[in-house]
Amino acid sequence: MDLNLTPDEKQFRDELRTWLAANTPKDWPEWQNKPLEESYPYLRAWQRKLYEGGWAAVSWPKEFGGRSATLMQQSIFWEEMARAGAPPMANSLGLGLIGPTIIAYGTEAQKKRFVPKILSAEEIWCQGFSEPNAGSDLANLQTEARLEGDHYVVNGQKVWTSYGWIGDWCEVVTRTDSGAAKHKGLTVLLVDMKTPGVEVRPLKQMTGESEFNEIFFRDVRVPKENVLGKVNDGWNVAISTLMYERGSYGARLHLIFKSHMSRLIELSKKFQRNGKPASQDPIVRQKLAQAYAEIEIMRLNQMRAFSRMTASGVPGPEGSIQKLFWSELNQRIQQIAQEIFGPYGQLLGDDPYSIDGGAWSYGYLRTRGNTIEAGTSEVQRNIIGHFVLGLPRSY
């Protein structure tokens, strides 16, 4: 056990730090609060720049334009990005989830065709997994793909698709064998979103915005060569994507939480409670300290998981602990913020008295989704119970 940086890690950090100092756009704060529709070209340009510097997907193998970075180097990457105040990348699902899945399961032709354009943000990817009747029970999905000659004809509906409105391509899980057991008849297709019959509709969520979409497929013709992995083996391909989702995302979240926490501590000194700054109220202090401790523990859990994953080579069910931990912690942080702000906490961004442009009232509502998206807390606990602790399957 040695948490000091190795010479390799130090060199990686220094090289990145130098690059970021020279290349991070200075005007990001002006763009940050604009709607995504407006800032998207900006984020694409930023990813393009990272791509040209060789920094867009450090975790990817060198032959695919990455740096074959270790998990520790990946976490250094996100730490340095946060430190530099760098904008996020446009194609986050492509880089984090779908690219690695294509690299793992794709044919040579698919890798050649899709991977470079994911990296350069030329093609933005979205993920077509959930359906109205397939949420936690993902394997129950009904979107049908029927082979007709050298095309699959896709019919059905997907929901909760992030970036659906801007996606050029979509990783779609379909049912290709309705006679097989429900996990066995699935196939993953790579679908061009401009194909006739694909319709994207915004899905208005409880925050009032439309971060997600519904996608409708009506007789959408997808060439056979766009099957990812083997026909009827889509469950394994999809699970691999979900593992990336649960495993790697936590790496950068603690940095985001940490910055929220610093701001909250700052604000707690400005808001009054019983005639004194809230930061002097013993109960508020207890709650802030607990959240601070838990953010630190989330970081430590992540680092330990990285060490285990480095030893075993693949993301495992331990990712479920991270997902469970961060999603519930994020809700607690937002709740503490509300308690500190009192009635001001409810004010939305368009109110002149709102706090930080409504970021906290938004955060309070938005974090309710955290324990649902990417696998509910209940599903994560099932995974821990069955796959980690070896308890019998409950369903």
Add this chain to the structure above:
Amino acid sequence: MEFGLSESQEILKDSARKFFAGECPMEEVRRLMETDTAYDDKLWAKLADQGYTGIIFPEEFGGVGLGKVELILLMEEAGRALLPGPFFSTVPLAGAVIDVVASPEHKRKYLEPICEGKARSTVAILEANASWNSADLKLTAANSRLTGEKFFVTDAAAANFILVVAQDGIYVADAQAAGMTISPMSGMDMTRKIHAITFKDTPATKIGNTSNLSKAFDVATAALVGELVGGMQRTLDITVEYAKMRKQFGKPIGMFQAVQHHCADMYLETESSRSAAYYAAWALEENVPEASVAVSIAKAYASDAGRTVGNRGIQVHGGMGFTWENDVHLYYRRAKASETAFGDSIFHRERIAQRVIDNETTSAKSALK
């Protein structure tokens, strides 16, 4: 950066687990907890043979010279076995205090016999007000004679000499010293006995001052968290095993999600406590600036987790969990005693708050910590 254990650390942990399983099975724990001291000569000699009594102390005083991470791993295994008797009081507590505050001559006299397994000790800290702040200590020393009282002193009846925190420094009193009365306090944890001690003009030797005491207490606190982690892990293991075996409605109860989710939360809390404990140990070993905060984070979290893991463990066991014969309550009792020792979660959260809200690097109010 490597947060996994090194090969030698794995070996140490593994051999400690085997050692405790062989030398201190639950029958032995239950036998010793019914005695006055929970101490056993033969077991102690074996601990010393393994080098455990000198694990972190310098070789020149008969120690093994290993680091804090190794200490925490050993404590984790001791916690898993629910090792009874004065190991914690003697090694990571009294030993660490002597190591930090005493002169080489005093180390020769007090630390060396600890390393060699010839002496047991403890540190008398709390008084009737049960405050961990040094400003609240009332026990005084005049001409090297102690007068006052100490409460909640662990393993005092098994100690050959007792370290006493007085207003003006750290003293050592011999177990047989005149004017010293040790009386048992009846605590929940029967495997680690607690005592009240009164001092009336008790002769004692001053071995150091209190200015560096917090360093030693950080080591003891981290060690206690390591021990808590081992207890949580054992509670989880027993509980999962039971949930797989116990049937109701014709199915193992571990098949029901209500039960699974308790177990999943136990796992999350145990693993999180472990991450915090390992990091605190490493931070102390490397002397990183935030080491004290890391210790507080670990103790704040594990104090609560030790209790909630026990709560869930008992609940999952149902009626069986409420019986004397089931071991879960023995761990639960230990966790409760450890929860308040060296500051409970409320104490440590305030300590974190002083650091991260008030940006106080040292707090005059709690010089002990």
